[in-house]
Amino acid sequence: MSASLNSFSVAFLGALLLMAILRLWLGFRQIAHIRAHRAAVPERFAGRVPLAAHQKAADYCVVRVRFGRLALVIEIAVLLAFTFGGGLEALHAFWSARLDGLWYGVALIFSVMFLSGAVDLPMSLYAQFVIEQRFGFNRMTLRLFLLDLAKQVALGLAIGAPALLAVLWLMARMGEAWWLYVWLFWCAFNLLVLFAYPAWIAPLFNTFAPLDDDALKDRIEALLARCGFASSGLFVMDGSRRSAHGNAYFTGLGRTKRIVFFDTLLGRLEAPEVEAVLAHELGHFARRHIAKRIALIFAATLFLLYILARLMDAGWFYAGLGVASESARNTAMALILFFQIVPVFAFLATPLASLLSRRHEFEADRYAAEHASAADLVQALVKLYEDNAATLTPDPLHSLFYDSHPPAAQRVSRLLSLSPSPSLSPSGPT
Secondary structure (H helix, E strand, O other): OOOOOOHHHHHHHHHHHHHHHHHHHHHHHHHHHHHHOOOOOOHHHOOOOOHHHHHHHHHHHHHHHHHHHHHHHHHHHHHHHHOOOOHHHHHHHHHHOOOOHHHHHHHHHHHHHHHHHHHHHHHHHHHHHHHHHHOOOEOOOHHHHHHHHHHHHHHHHHHHHHHHHHHHHHHHHOHHHHHHHHHHHHHHHHHHHHHHHHHHHHHHOOOEEEOOOHHHHHHHHHHHHHHOOOOOOEEEEOHHHOEOOOOEEEEOOHHHOEEEEEHHHHOOOOHHHHHHHHHHHHHHHHOOHHHHHHHHHHHHHHHHHHHHHHHOOOHHHHHOOOOOOHHHOOHHHHHHHHHHHHHHHHHHHHHHHHHHHHHHHHHHHHHHHHHOOHHHHHHHHHHHHHHOOOOOOOOHHHHHHHOOOOOHHHHHHHHHHHOOOOOEEOOEEO
């Protein structure tokens, strides 16, 4: 290690060890629970989900959890290499001999991002071309994967570099209140990206064509009118170029709001089911879930920047994370260290975020039942669970900790209780 440990080192390593143990333990629970229920389709879905599809979902989930354990080990190894292994000090020595001022900070931060990305790249390739391929979901070619990667890097440089320069400039010039100015800039920047994403960023990766099914379009427009929702258009995205997974989403702000359907979703669901799925998404807007989540993220970021401002001049903060050289204790280094350790200390808050998200999903389901058909939404969800190989039998504790959506059985049960004819038959809900 590049420096001796202090009290903060012990606290950080203790939090890191706790996070690792919890994640591994939850993963073991998930695998054991899924395997124990692999032999039979849950009663709620019996006759509707074939046993082969249920077992495929179980195997897919187990493989992904195992892969996640490997990713965790590599993630921790990289973090320790950067901190106590002296990686950040070595990068500081390299760049400080060549650059100074803001450009030194940009180079230091981007080099950390580049090295982290280089470590992640083989993992991403394996996930896409081995795991997804094995279970029949991958439709991406290596050429398309590399092209996407090149575009992401180019966008990161074109958008991220100016934003990072602005942040470092504000940190250097705005005195003790720099954290407030950085927060205001960060909020404005993110809102601008949300506004620009549908028209200028998303089309770099996918093709978006106007929905050309007139009957479905009329049905959706009638739903939008009932819900009082205005959008800039209904679009179909060529998601099948990359994956067999299906989805639908909203994107943009204000006049740029778009409703986007994956072509894989439209190829699988009937028109009433598409309407019900869209009604669920509209429920998120009607109940202001999107605005609440943005506000929560902004508030959390303000708090974190305030804490960072209190730590930046504390020698024990740098020394406690392996940065012993006083010349390396600067704003760029503080940013890197702080946002690398935040996920470790914030991990125990994961269940709270998951709980809030699941509550929002239930509220959106209720909204969908009020403005469309709960039975059609159940039918759509069951198809999506099957097509996306989502396990129907997650471990309750693992689900409580991680899942942003309620377990399938809970969600379907609640929806069926809202349906005039709450039953689920082999042909779907009736």
